[in-house]
Amino acid sequence: MRIALVTGLHGLARHEAVQSLLSSQPRSLAVHHDLAHIGQGTVHRLTQDAAGHQETEPVHLDHACASCTLREDLIPFLLRTAATGDHDLCVVEAWNSVEPQLIAESIAAQDELRLTAVVTAVDAARLTADLGTHDELADRGLDIAQDDHRTVTEVLTRQLEYPGRIALRGEPTPHARALLTQLNPAADTAPTDAAADGWFDAEFDTEAAHARLNPAWARYTGHTDEHGVSTVVWDRDRPLHPERLAEALEELAARTLRGRGRFWLASKPDNVMLWESHQDLLMVENGGPWLDALPEAAMDLVSPGRRDAAHRDWNPVHGDRRQHLSFTGVGMDALALVELLDSCLLTDDETGQDEFHNDPFATFTER
Template identity: 55%
Template sequence: MKRGSALRVAVVSGLHRTARQGTVDALLTAVPRSVGVHHDFAEIDDGLVYRVTRDRWGIRDRVPVDLAHACASCTLREDLIPLLRRLATESEHELCVVETWDSVEPHTVAEAISLEENLELGTVLTAVDAEYVSNDLTTHEQLDERGLDIAHNDDRAVAEVLARQIEYPNVVVATGLPDPVVSGPLLEQLNPAAAILAPGPQLAEVATHGFDPAAATQRTNPAWAQYTPGHTGRVRTVTWTRTRPLHPERLHNALEDIVARSLRGRGRFWIASQPDTLLVWDSHSDLISVHSGGPWLASLPEAAWEMVPEMRRASVSLEWCPEVGDRRQHLAFTGVDLDAEELVARLDSCLLTDEEVGTSFPSDPFADVPPERQP
């Protein structure tokens, strides 16, 4: 139970540095007695991380941080959380604005803060520059090509990071005017639950709304998320749900064509060669990652269900089918000028035919998919 004197914290993430810093400035200006904290990873290759604190009048200090290892997770665990605990004890500030580094995804920071007794997670915001949203969601660039990687093995793509930053928060702050035909609808359809605001004094109000990481996980975890279709301007989101398994080889042969049709694909799918394994689809532009999301609930003994997250069990209850349980295809594809009929027809062509139901599949291109990725 959190105490009434808990320090309120706002997390601001975003690949677009100028937009993110402007959003932090707007919060610091709008909320009295607020302070901003940012960890600068620009020199992480040399083992250096700097903590920068500022208020509405500018930078207060910039100090090197002594870490066991120079990495984002170590910084969170060894410096940021202890600092926030100390600020909460001092009771000097009404709000602490945590500004993440460019390529840091907000969920790990938000979840760590939400577990602290004397910290109150007021809001999670992602700041974007409306001018660059469309290009950065379709680019093939990797983080290291822009100098944004924060580890030697950080092989994430720019589009992947930006999409995750947009999909998680309860507020997206757009600098510039989002295009009502493309960039605006992209923000709305990638995260229908987020308020889309301009930077300004109105951010003071959202800083007090409260952020629920469990609800954000419910929306974003592809093992149980429920996606909805949408169509605004040139942007369309197509959801595809079927209760028949996919042919592993036909799907594998069609992957390149399917992925190329959208800029974001997400969800869960079922292939006939692995009837007990929920597979996760995660695509960005023409890049796709497939990994195991664990077992379908229908493959587990009923006694094991108590070990499954409650939010997943609730989702399953909405879509349970007597014949196949929770096994299904539930995929969402968001794209610009996306041809819904052609996409659905291509996906349907990968399903088992009546003649193929019950046959074996000795050749499985998905046999070696990795387990669920850890943040």
């Protein structure tokens, strides 16, 4: 059975996209898990077929959480539905604040299911404001766990970057369209009520999507500036000074809407450091060893995607170690951003230094 996954924070846009997909396939079914009251331990499964017949059932879970809903009810429901042979397509409509990657990979792992489309539906009138807000999900009643401290911008950005298609409710401004294009150059865009011709012909490649988004080896290219939105890719082959970088972190994150990639820290020469930022929310973590730091025998355990990415920029002296960061911003001073990043690099006099007495990253350990 073919599966189309539709995600998005904007419920009306998501609903329109689901209805459009249902109407395009006579033997289709839509399923949606209502997580509005998951904090009280209540989840409901809603289904609708192409003829408009709807059913609602309570779902009993060992633990009321989004991942449990996926594992204990959604996947078993899809497998049962596929086994009946009554439907050619099932449209999975995710809850507002659910990100698509885990659902998509879980569906694609089932031999009986064929994931053919991942779509994020967006209300064009709300896009710019929601990408620029500082609201947490809890501020809007969209949190789905007691300790869910994600922000609206963080979730919406991840929803936009993963899919192969973005369905738009309303006509986006040139500024909003530039945001979509720069956050996910790989995605097609179409109105929420557009015909779905050709959407279900090929399988969605979850491995390619994972490689495209994983900051440990994703390849960001080009510098773009259009309609007030700009993207800068900063690529250098000199390590960063840990103290100067730590002092610049807050300013670097505040200057940008989205940042992602990997960096080479002088105080941790064997470890890939990963960067993820959503406005002033910054996450830095140790991503494990650079390939050049691995013994030859361990190379077979490394994914082909990461090996290919590393060898594109391989240096005979320092291997795959380098800075590779991408920043997207609105009204961003790209030159000032690059100058700030460059000021954090080791100078010629500091090159070769391997001891830093006040290293703010000293406590970072391999994951």
